Amino acid sequence: MNMIRNLLTLAIFALGIGLWFVPTVQWSWVNLLGGQAVMALDFMGKTEPFSSIICLVIATALFMTRKQY
Numbered sequence: 854m855n856m857i858r859n860l861l862t863l864a865i866f867a868l869g870i871g872l873w874f875v876p877t878v879q880w881s882w883v884n885l886l887g888g889q890a891v892m893a894l895d896f897m898g899k900t901e902p903f904s905s906i907i908c909l910v911i912a913t914a915l916f917m918t919r920k921q922y
Contacts, residue, residue, distance in 0.1 A: 865915065866912035869905045869906075872897055
């Protein structure tokens, strides 16, 4: 479970940084994930910078609430 949480934290953090610095028109590989992913990325691109801030806050919360055994 900790590994999944760490990978999810990394993925959400990378998404937030990617949304902040890379324009969404350059994310052509998202088409491979289907229509819902394209619509979600389009929505996140339109609500910039709030979507990046939310992704970074969620990643920080996941990182701060982890338990290492």
